[in-house]
Amino acid sequence: MYVIFGASGNVGRAAATALRHAGHDVRAVVRDPAQRETFTRIGCETVHGDLDDESSLHRALDGAHAVQMLCPLPHRDPDPASAMHRMIGTAARALRAHPHLHVVALSDYGAERDEGTGITMLFHELEAVFKESVPRLTLLRSAEHMHNWARVLPVALATGRLPSLHHPVDRRFPTVAAQDVGVLAAQLLSEARDDDGVRIVSIEGPSRYDANDVARAFSEATGRDIAALALPRSEWTATLLRSGLGTNHAKLITDLYDAQNAGRIDVDPRTERRFGTTSLNDALAASTRTVDA
Template sequence: MFVIFGASGKVGRTSAAELRRAGQPVRAVVRNAAQGEPLARIGCEIVLGDLTDGASVSRALDGAHSVQMLCPVPRGEAAPAEAMRRMIDTAAQVLRVYPDLHVVALSDYGAELDANTGITMLFHHLEARFKEAVRHLTLLRSSEHMQNWARVVPVALATGVLPSLHHPVDRKFPMVSAHDVGVVASQVLLDRNTGNTARVVSVESNQRYSPNDVAEALSEAINRDVIAQALPRDQWAPALLRAGLATNHAQLITDLYDATNAGRIDVEAGIGERRFGATTLREAIAALVPALGTH
């Protein structure tokens, strides 16, 4: 049995669908029954679970041989870093009880760094805790998801200006479609790591893109000119707070983009395996526009 935590998310849904297409049994772990309905339609067993509740994690793992673990940064928490660390620690404590389980843990580019990377520091904590707790471990590190641009596409549609925390706007950086991360996750789940050393797999698109490229793809999708503009550093926190993030969450993102713009966040050179997604930026951005209900 393959168990997918976060199965209702973009990556998890794709992983579950790919495994079902391969004829594999899948248990989809979701927070509520409504999230499970589309997964049940493709033949997944649905289990309600919560990574902050060790007992529910244990129930979801009953009878499993492989599991995909997603520990997301919680939105709406006053102290999101502490909340995510508790989630990671709870998961690691439960996983320790299942020594034969193959665990594919979703991580981030830059997770090898141990200081001053904002959100990515939480994935450093995840990798460290899971390495201690899990014998058969695959760390799937992905670059920034193309779908993250959905947060600012409405601003671009309203103003013709795509605000970017990536500076400068002509510098290319690694991105990947969440769909492609899910495809690679399903592949490494099927290709079970039976060794006692953590396997590191990094995934990004088969080419790199800049914010200017994102603006060009959006212009093409809506048949209207959009330009990318670097949002001044002193406007980052106010913009993130207006978007509904708590102060501490906004600081995590600010620290992340400071590290990214300094060139510190990238694939770890010479470590593990590299995979490349086939989805182009134009395809991903074109899919965002109707999904956001925009024209």
């Protein structure tokens, strides 16, 4: 039995689908009962699980031999870092009680760094805690997800300008489609792990892109003229707060992009490297259809 935490997210859904297509038994862990139909339709068992409820994690892990673990940043929490610290601890305690499991834990580019990377620092903590708690661990570090740009598409459509925290707008950065991350996660889960130890795999897309490429992809998908705009650093925090984020969450993001723009977040060359097949244009065209819907 393969257990997928965070099944309702883009990566989790792709992983569950890929495993089912390969004929494997899959248990999708969801928080919202309304999400169950998506997974029962493709033949998954579905269970309720909450990373703040350790007993629910043990129930989800019962009978499993491999698990994909995601500890997401809780966007609605006023102190998302503290909330994620708690979830990491809860997940680690549950996994420690199931030492036979092969765990594929989702992480980020830059997680090897121990300071000054904002949100990515939380994945550094996740990796450190899981390394001590999980005997048979695969860390899957992904580049920034392409679909994240859909968050600013409404602004781009309204103004013709795509605000970017990537500076300058012609600096290329690694990015990847969530679908490709999920497919690789499924592959890593299904590869037999009889040995204890830590394996680290990094994934990004087939090419690197810049913010200008993102604007052009949205222009092509929407038929509208859109140009990239480097949002001034002095406006980042106020813009993020206006978008509905809390102060602590905004600080995690500004620290992240300061590190990105300084070249401190990139692939760790010591890891195994994999490359997705989905282009930026294809990923953003799909995101555009979702926004339209």
